[in-house]
Amino acid sequence: MEYPFLNPVESLQRYAQESPDRLSHMLLGASEQENQSLTYRQLDAEVRKIAAHLQSVAEPGERALLVYPTSLEFVIAMYACLYAGIIPIPTNPPGLNRSAQRLEAIARDAQASIVLTTPEYHQAFLLQAEQFPEFAARKWITRDSVQAGGDHALLPPNITPDTIAFIQYTSGSTNIPKGVVISYRNLSYNAHAIRQTRRHELSDDSVILTWTPLFHDMGLLTAVFQTVIDRTPSLMMSPIMFMQNPLNWLRKIQKHRVTASGGPNFAYELCVRKIPLEKCEDLDLSSWKLAYNSAEPIRAETQQAFAEKFAPFGFRPKAFAPCYGLAEATLEVSSYTNQPKTIILRVKRSDFEEGKITPAGPNDEKNTVELVSSGAPLIDIRVAIVNPQTRKRCAPNEVGEIWLAGGNVAEGYWNRPEDTEHTFRAHLADTGEGPFLRTGDLGFMYDGHLYITGRLKDLLIVRGRNYYPQDIEVTVEKTHPALRPGGGAAFSITKDGVEHLVVVHETQRSQMEGVDWDEVIKQIRANIARDHGIRASAVILIRRATVAKTSSGKIMRSEMKRRFLEDELEIVAEWRAPIL
Amino acid sequence: MDRNQVLQKVREFTLNELLKNPNYDLKDDEPLFSSGLIDSFAMAQVGVFIETEFNLYIPDPELTVENMDTINQITDKILAELAAQQ
Numbered sequence: 075m076e077y078p079f080l081n082p083v084e085s086l087q088r089y090a091q092e093s094p095d096r097l098s099h100m101l102l103g104a105s106e107q108e109n110q111s112l113t114y115r116q117l118d119a120e121v122r123k124i125a126a127h128l129q130s131v132a133e134p135g136e137r138a139l140l141v142y143p144t145s146l147e148f149v150i151a152m153y154a155c156l157y158a159g160i161i162p163i164p165t166n167p168p169g170l171n172r173s174a175q176r177l178e179a180i181a182r183d184a185q186a187s188i189v190l191t192t193p194e195y196h197q198a199f200l201l202q203a204e205q206f207p208e209f210a211a212r213k214w215i216t217r218d219s220v221q222a223g224g225d226h227a228l229l230p231p232n233i234t235p236d237t238i239a240f241i242q243y244t245s246g247s248t249n250i251p252k253g254v255v256i257s258y259r260n261l262s263y264n265a266h267a268i269r270q271t272r273r274h275e276l277s278d279d280s281v282i283l284t285w286t287p288l289f290h291d292m293g294l295l296t297a298v299f300q301t302v303i304d305r306t307p308s309l310m311m312s313p314i315m316f317m318q319n320p321l322n323w324l325r326k327i328q329k330h331r332v333t334a335s336g337g338p339n340f341a342y343e344l345c346v347r348k349i350p351l352e353k354c355e356d357l358d359l360s361s362w363k364l365a366y367n368s369a370e371p372i373r374a375e376t377q378q379a380f381a382e383k384f385a386p387f388g389f390r391p392k393a394f395a396p397c398y399g400l401a402e403a404t405l406e407v408s409s410y411t412n413q414p415k416t417i418i419l420r421v422k423r424s425d426f427e428e429g430k431i432t433p434a435g436p437n438d439e440k441n442t443v444e445l446v447s448s449g450a451p452l453i454d455i456r457v458a459i460v461n462p463q464t465r466k467r468c469a470p471n472e473v474g475e476i477w478l479a480g481g482n483v484a485e486g487y488w489n490r491p492e493d494t495e496h497t498f499r500a501h502l503a504d505t506g507e508g509p510f511l512r513t514g515d516l517g518f519m520y521d522g523h524l525y526i527t528g529r530l531k532d533l534l535i536v537r538g539r540n541y542y543p544q545d546i547e548v549t550v551e552k553t554h555p556a557l558r559p560g561g562g563a564a565f566s567i568t569k570d571g572v573e574h575l576v577v578v579h580e581t582q583r584s585q586m587e588g589v590d591w592d593e594v595i596k597q598i599r600a601n602i603a604r605d606h607g608i609r610a611s612a613v614i615l616i617r618r619a620t621v622a623k624t625s626s627g628k629i630m631r632s633e634m635k636r637r638f639l640e641d642e643l644e645i646v647a648e649w650r651a652p653i654l
Numbered sequence: 655m656d657r658n659q660v661l662q663k664v665r666e667f668t669l670n671e672l673l674k675n676p677n678y679d680l681k682d683d684e685p686l687f688s689s690g691l692i693d694s695f696a697m698a699q700v701g702v703f704i705e706t707e708f709n710l711y712i713p714d715p716e717l718t719v720e721n722m723d724t725i726n727q728i729t730d731k732i733l734a735e736l737a738a739q740q
Contacts, residue, residue: 603702607695
């Protein structure tokens, strides 16, 4: 099927003409007086200033690092690059007292000649100029330097579906960061995919609120691009405001009659756990029509608890939209919404551990795993479930690696032909069908819906049985309230040729008074054995906020394993089997 | 700890935690796993029970249905390990 080409640059320029005074973006402050906003006309004018300056110092196709907190300046800088034909690279801004090492690595990998940032960051990086001379020598541009730069005429960029729109550096992994190249075609297909998810919500009265980081695909594609393409006012607040108090999120939804907002599963979990009901008295969430849940495994119990807690305040369970996506596919791959309840599939645990999907019968009560649907693939995305070893399609009831094809699949990794070939150009071994994107995620299709069961490289295989680390991590965190939700890492280590399960979990300070940690560890060991039929060979409880996560909040299990092996964990209490 | 004390602890654990039925009339020689009374999943629970209750670690290769199919066998294994420790 053909989809019309949606180009955010064209959208912004058109709305600046057609609806110049309509709200484009608003940065929400702690109080309403601190809000800052831009209409389409204002945004377009600000963008043109920087874009003209960029064209005067760089050639089209050059890369620019963008180093900003959540701000209107970031949005202006993104569009300024697109207007000027410069390729923007949003980055996770380090604290002002932190090393520029990661930014320097990205700038080097992308051969970025320009750094766009705030005067404050520029000052902070100047202090590190001796340490990173190459990075400091790039063309640094801030709002101050542009005002000093004078007037240049802006030449319209030549944008086709093949033009590179931006490069998204994937967060976190211990390897060197890889830049996913997103074309305007990818942006356009992704915009159609999101529209499909938004179909119950999208109207002239829509308002989107984003608090997830803008350098990450979910925040970037939603707050910067989709809102402009769909002419939806884009409200933004900093992730810190959410983390300080999740009620801030819900209050802003109420205040601004927000219709679409979301986050990873942990955000809903935090709302359930951290918001006291007595603070909710006049809360009104009735405007909220689309509550997307993506970027980490979706838990049915979280959604249910959230719905139960906030339904009295006007939250509609039908608003939930579980999604699956990844930066290598721009953002969104599958979703569903407008369902009264989370769609769950109950399968036999014994078969599941062997990679087989068998719906559980009424007598399988103890032998059951619940899996949450990630919805149906959107627009024209094709999904193949593939055995990662043989590279042949799995049988319909088998778990395999999720391979994808479609217009939202990115062009590849910047300047990495081998990685691109391996990840983006996979073909089935028997039929030669392809190319497919290898997602590295495991899952299966059932009844037209995609179910994600884990990460290929994180899968624990102990004595021939498959265990999903996230399942074990949930068991651990449920053992005691002093264990931080989402703060665990389960992985396996090899000792004398045998695989052993190790679990590491964060404690939380607020709950630590008078806790008998040895007793908690005993309980953890018993619960893992009961729920998973495996013994942990080590249980390590670590200090709060010391579990390694990517900037998007995914647990870095391989990094935690490295710290375990190299004795770098900050241990509160531990137990190890004598064989370790 | 004499044999009867150990056996009573194993019996209690088996009835309460594995069978979830304190009133079940469990014989000391009744096969637990090979009979299908309990699934093999529960072997890990037996292992953790022995670790936490008796401070003994039975390595995986010894934690098998063959060695641990009845509460008598489990008891004897615990006693043998306790004796080996001294």
